[in-house]
Amino acid sequence: MKAAVITGIGNISVETVPDPICGPKDVILEVIASGICGTDLHILQGEFAPSLPIIPGHEFSGVITEIGKEVVGFKIGDKVAGDPSLYCGECFYCKRARGNMCENWNAIGVTKPGAAAEYVAVPAKNLYKLPDSIDIKDAGLIEPLSCAVRGYDVLPRYPASNYLIYGSGTMGLMMAELARKNGAASVYMVDINSARLETAKKLGFSKLANSADEFKDQPRGWDVVIDCTGNTKAISDAITRTMPGGTFLQFGVANTHAKIEVEPYWIYNKEITITGSMAVLHTFDRAGDLLAGGVLKPEVMISDRFSLDDYPKAIEQFKNGIGRKITIEPNRR
Numbered sequence: 001m002k003a004a005v006i007t008g009i010g011n012i013s014v015e016t017v018p019d020p021i022c023g024p025k026d027v028i029l030e031v032i033a034s035g036i037c038g039t040d041l042h043i044l045q046g047e048f049a050p051s052l053p054i055i056p057g058h059e060f061s062g063v064i065t066e067i068g069k070e071v072v073g074f075k076i077g078d079k080v081a082g083d084p085s086l087y088c089g090e091c092f093y094c095k096r097a098r099g100n101m102c103e104n105w106n107a108i109g110v111t112k113p114g115a116a117a118e119y120v121a122v123p124a125k126n127l128y129k130l131p132d133s134i135d136i137k138d139a140g141l142i143e144p145l146s147c148a149v150r151g152y153d154v155l156p157r158y159p160a161s162n163y164l165i166y167g168s169g170t171m172g173l174m175m176a177e178l179a180r181k182n183g184a185a186s187v188y189m190v191d192i193n194s195a196r197l198e199t200a201k202k203l204g205f206s207k208l209a210n211s212a213d214e215f216k217d218q219p220r221g222w223d224v225v226i227d228c229t230g231n232t233k234a235i236s237d238a239i240t241r242t243m244p245g246g247t248f249l250q251f252g253v254a255n256t257h258a259k260i261e262v263e264p265y266w267i268y269n270k271e272i273t274i275t276g277s278m279a280v281l282h283t284f285d286r287a288g289d290l291l292a293g294g295v296l297k298p299e300v301m302i303s304d305r306f307s308l309d310d311y312p313k314a315i316e317q318f319k320n321g322i323g324r325k326i327t328i329e330p331n332r333r
Contacts, residue, residue, distance in 0.1 A: 056116045
């Protein structure tokens with residue numbers, strides 16, 4: 001089969017590789033859609049350290065073409081999306097229902113061959129069967145949405161809270177939509193990329209700026225501040241916008257060794273809560289149900305769809321901050 005392969009830091013090519021092998025509890029998917037994510041870029045740039053070469057692609061949907069002998073509940077031809085997280089189920093954290101902290105953590109498209117390929121192997125237990133209301137070409141959105149749902153699992157959810165979100169890319173827009181669904185009194189968004197703010201405007205958000213200094217109506221700060229950029233300059237500014245008694249969520253993925261300065265006295269004196277959310281934790285099916293219910297507009301969220309052969313071009317566009325969610329269609333005919 002054909003697949004995009006990260007062969008070394010900064011190097012990616014489309015190659016012919018062996019087809020995946022179906023284990024007894026696995027299925028093989030013909031991949032219909034595979035989203036590009038910041039994690040893919042981190043791997044390509046050497047900021048994560050999986051063993052290379054690796055086939056990326058952890059946001060995916062497809063059609064089942066082969067089923068392992070122990071699989072029940074699915075059949076060939078089923079349209080599904082796949083949770084890429086692979087937990088051992090046996091370590092200290094897994095036994096405490098914290099699989100996203102698994103000491104033996106793996107993930108499809110990160111440490112195991114991913115879905116930027118014509119076919120991918122997936123444990124059947126990780127599948128979400130798509131209802132008719134979800135277009136299979138849009139179903140790769142379930143994985144990033146499940147990360148956003150995890151973010152809200154760790155946040156206090158008080159009706160009429162004021163939210164400030166840094167970054168209006170795909171994840172920032174998802175966090176904004178979920179804030180609205182959770183009864184936010186207001187949602188403010190900051191992004192230095194004005195084109196991305198235009199997308200937020202299309203979705204009905206109006207409190208938009210290139211800098212939080214432009215907002216004059218929240219002198220005390222915001223109840224909830226969420227960073228979706230992973231950029232240390234943005235994070236350093238965002239955290240200071242949290243009002244006394246408020247919560248700051250580090251949602252965006254920063255470089256592994258990135259650092260910021262923060263004042264401990266201010267955290268103590270103003271009772272600031274600082275938290276993070278890591279990937280997916282019992283949120284994948286819920287995200288699928290939310291997408292089925294119309295929480296997102298895929299036609300707005302997905303800006304570009306590329307063939308597998310154009311994967312290097314697609315990830316370069318993503319790197320340059322052009323567009324929103326970029327999707328690869330490996331079996332486009």
